Amino acid sequence: MKNLLLVLAISFISITSHSQEKNESEKDYSKNVSTLNNTIESLYHVISGEKGTERDWALFKFLFKPNAKLIPSWKNKEGIYEIRYMKPDDYIKNSEKWLVENGFFEKEIHRKVDTFGKISQVFSTYESFYSEADEKPFMRGINSIQLLNDGERWWIVNIYWTQETERQPIPKEFLR
Structure with missing residues (x-):
């Protein structure tokens, strides 16, 4: 009986200790998704950072509904537009190293919500910079972001985007 009580006591202490460690390492991101505005701002903030700055990928993943997609579009060498479907984990895998090595800030300059x-x-128009101190963006484009409010919070369902080109400038109605 003493052995059983000892085993139960050790198990309880171990579980309690592990639970406290887990809770201390988990962040509460609920404010980041409490409004549509907070969700969009968190999206831009979480991918932005100076050269050498790690991103908060736990927050990034928290923004997305399970099975959400990130869908970049671009014109291939033949001049035909293509798209690629990525999960948030795919985006992290493909972008993490580049973002840290080069620095990247994406700033929203206009928003149209339906x-x-x-x-x-x-429709969220953005400008991209290598550093927050840069005055001229190296790229601009539009993110088409679909969101769901499930009654508890906002979720990003999809982000579909394309970059501005000389032949396809951003229309005036999607600028400041």
């Missing part, structure tokens, strides 16, 4: 019920479509 909402029906619990779904929203956001």
